[in-house]
Amino acid sequence: MTETVPVHRPGPRSWAILVAAEAKMVARDTSGLVVPLGLPVLILVMNGLAFGGEDAYEGIPVFERYVMPVALTIVIAMIGVVNMPSFLSYYRRTKILRRLSATPANPAMVLAAQVIVGIVQSVIGVVIGVAAAMAFFDVGLPDRLGAALAVLGLAALTMYAIGMFVAAIAPSPNASVAIGLVIFFALGATGGMFGPTGNLPRPVAAVGEVLPFGASVQAVGNAWVGADQSPAHLIAMAAAIIVSTAIAIRLFRWDA
Amino acid sequence: MPAIEARGLRKRYGDTVAVDDIDITVETGEVYGVLGRNGAGKTTAVETIAGLRRPDSGTVTVLGLDPWRDRARLRQVLGVQLQDAYVHGALKVAELVRLYRSFYRSGADPEELIERVGLTEQRGTRFERLSGGQQQRLSIALALAGGPRAVILDELTTGLDPEARRGMWSMVEDLREDGVTVVLVSHQMEEVERLCGQVAIIDRGRVVAVDTPAGLVARAGLDQILRFRVARRFDPAVLDGVEEVRSVRADDREVTVTGTGDLLQAVSSALVKADVAATGTRYQQATLEDAFLALTGNPIESEESA
Incomplete structure (x- = not known):
């Protein structure tokens, strides 16, 4: 009994197994897997048919400036705002996080593993979207590829921060999906998901542009057509990260 | 040194005192029962011992470690099966065992562990598709994944059918043979x-008695009943001097004796001494359930819904 127990934290092997486990959880949740990957492709096709053959609408290259940014933003927003918090909420409700806290694993490991899996899923979704656009709609890579990747990364962080906020305030997995979807559609509707923001009342469009979805669409669009970034969009996303994270940290509970 | 020692544990939630000054001492290698009705504070007490809840006051030492200060160390050597905790539902048996095994520095071989809990056939089945008994067995496997020196099992067999229950019991017997506390x-x-x-009997947040199961029955001071038939008319005076005997009733040739202590032995030798031949002896001993009722003053079902 007097022998000492060495401190041991789960190592890289354990992390790899946990990430693989979370990936299986996501992959076996059919709707959570398919919707974020399929919806953007659907958006591409619908717009492809709508704008059929027209490269530009009122002088703006539609696909690069508008359709691609919306499709890719849908991928990262769907995964970050709807899917990830529903998993965390389910883990909390079913006391999986509590069960893990009785092992040498920290429940925060699960959170990190979910984010990693979400990022991988987002990358896959983005690659599918871009590949489909390049193959069928003759869309090229962004003019400023580095800026586009950086902006997408920032947007993904923003969506995860909002997802953490959703996980923190949702009392149950169902509530989490509901809250996530409401936020997703509210941000999407004001940010150009259902059509160019020029069709929205001007004040709504102005607000939508600095909300995370709209800011991401504008910033990615700028990078795609080779325009300079507008600081407002980047600051808006950074602010959303700070506010969401701060609230999430205050309110997040590991226990149901 | 005992494997687990808790002194003066107290825990309240708002106005409700869940655990009220509990002492528990578990020797190394023993199977220690915590018995009580639902809502008595059993789970709060053991979750505090496991370091999952922080007591308002009192001290806990598990395998020489403080569950809060030495949290990381204790997790390596203490296995826990929580009452209603779930695991990743879409993961398969083998995936879950491998995942939990990976959290520990050393421990059981996943495949051996799966075989030991009798889930070899289900190793490719998702947790959410297992039966209640199979989920319970997996839950034990996960508690044992790190090769723990002590295990806390909370409501191991609740809701299981008799056969599954016996299976769980033999697993606990195996643990005892392996010297696991x-x-x-x-x-x-x-x-x-x-x-x-x-066994510690817990009632309303307090330990009301600690003893062996037989000791608890004896401590409750409950009467035992002995019935037998005699060939000739029975003279109750034969049992007059036997101090274990409390009452004797002879009804024609059927005799009923009540008493305490080693009643059977005492009456038998008195009958032999008096040369009385007894046949058809039936003996009823008070059960642990009778003792539980006597020690806590309520039937165990009375707060079942709590």
Whole structure:
């Protein structure tokens, strides 16, 4: 009994197994897997048919400036705002996080593993979207590829921060999906998901542009057509990260 | 040094005192029962011992470690099966065992562990598709994944059918043979009586008695009943001097004796001495359930819904 127990934290092997486990959880949740990957492709096709053959609408290259940014933003927003918090909420409700806290694993490991899996899923979704656009709609890579990747990364962080906020305030997995979807559609509707923001009342469009979805669409669009970034969009996303994270940290509970 | 020692544990939630000054001492290698009705504070007490809840006051030492200060160390050597905790539902048996095994520095071989809990056939089945008994067995496997020196099992067999229950019991017996210290939380008398060396009866947040199952029955001071037939008319005076005997009733040739202590032995030798031949002897001993009722003053079912 007097022998000492060495401190041991789960190592890289354990992390790899946990990430693989979370990936299986996501992959076996059919709707959570398919919707974020399929919806953007659907958006591409619908717009492809709508704008059929027209490269530009009122002088703006539609696909690069508008359709691609919306499709890719849908991928990262769907995964970050709807899917990830529903998993965390389910883990909390079913006391999986509590069960893990009785092992040498920290429940925060699960959170990190979910984010990693979400990022991988987002990358896959983005690659599918871009590949489909390049193959069928003759869309090229962004003019400023580095800026586009950086902006997408920032947007993904923003969506995860909002997802953490959703996980923190949702009392149950169902509530989490509901809250996530409401936020997703509210941000999407004001940010150009259902059509160019020029069709929205001007004040709504102005607000939508600095909300995370709209800011991401504008910033990615700028990078795609080779325009300079507008600081407002980047600051808006950074602010959303700070506010969401701060609230999430205050309110997040590991226990149901 | 005992494997687990808790002194003066107290825990309240708002106005409700869940655990009120509990002392528990579990010797190394013993199966220790924590018996009480639902809502008595059993789970709060053992979750505090496991370091999952922080006591308002009191001290806990588990395998020489403080569950809060030495949290990381204790997790390596203490296995826990929580009452209603779930695991990743879409993961398969083998995936879950491998995942939990990976959290520990050393421990059981996943495939051996799966075989040991009898889930070899289900190793490719998702957790959410297992039966209740199979989920319970997996839950034990996960508690044992790190090769723990002590295990806390909370409501191991609640909701299981009799066969599954017996399977769980034999797993606990295996643990005892391997020298693993086991704390078994239960409200089932038969389970505690069969498996546990020492039993603490908890009622309303307090330990009301600690003893072996037989000791608890004796301590409750309950009468035993002995019935037998005699060939000729029975003279109750034969049992006059036997101090274990409390009452004697002879009804023609049928005799009923009540008493305490080693009643059977005492009456038998008195009958032999008086040259009385007794036949058809039936003996009824008070059970742990009778003792539980006597010690807590309520039937165990009365707060079942709590």
